[in-house]
Amino acid sequence: MGRDPEARLFTGPRGGRISTAVLRDATCWDEVVTKLGYEHLRRHDLRHTGLTWMADAGVPVHVLRKVAGHGTITTTQRYIHPNQQSINDAGAALSAFLKGDRSPRGPHLRAV
Incomplete structure (x- = not known):
C-alpha cells in the first residue's frame, strides 16, 4: 500500500x-x-545452476534472460549447462516425434 x-x-x-x-x-x-x-x-555458480534448472524445466530462454537481468540472450545462453540426461531426453523426444509422423519403425536417435 x-x-x-x-x-x-x-x-x-x-x-x-x-x-x-x-x-x-x-x-x-x-x-x-x-x-x-x-x-x-562460488555464489555466482548458483546463478548458473538456477538458470540451468529453469531451462531444463522448460522455461524459454527469453524469459530466463529477464529473470537473470541479462542484456542479451547470448549472455543467458552462457549460463545454461544442459546435463547428459537433458541431451538424451531431447533425442528421445525427437525420435518419438519422427516415429509418430513417419513410420512405426522410424529412426531412433541417441547421444554419442
Missing part, C-alpha cells in the same frame, strides 16, 4: 544495494561451504 513497485525488496545495511560482501557475511558463506567441503563453490 503506497509502496514504490520499483523499490528494492531487500536492501543492504544502509538501505542501498546489497553488496556481495554483505551477502557473504550475512549467509556465513565461507564457513558453510568449507564445512560442506565445497570451498571452490
Whole structure:
C-alpha cells in the first residue's frame, strides 16, 4: 500500500544495494561451504545452476534472460549447462516425434 513497485525488496545495511560482501557475511558463506567441503563453490555458480534448472524445466530462454537481468540472450545462453540426461531426453523426444509422423519403425536417435 503506497509502496514504490520499483523499490528494492531487500536492501543492504544502509538501505542501498546489497553488496556481495554483505551477502557473504550475512549467509556465513565461507564457513558453510568449507564445512560442506565445497570451498571452490562460488555464489555466482548458483546463478548458473538456477538458470540451468529453469531451462531444463522448460522455461524459454527469453524469459530466463529477464529473470537473470541479462542484456542479451547470448549472455543467458552462457549460463545454461544442459546435463547428459537433458541431451538424451531431447533425442528421445525427437525420435518419438519422427516415429509418430513417419513410420512405426522410424529412426531412433541417441547421444554419442
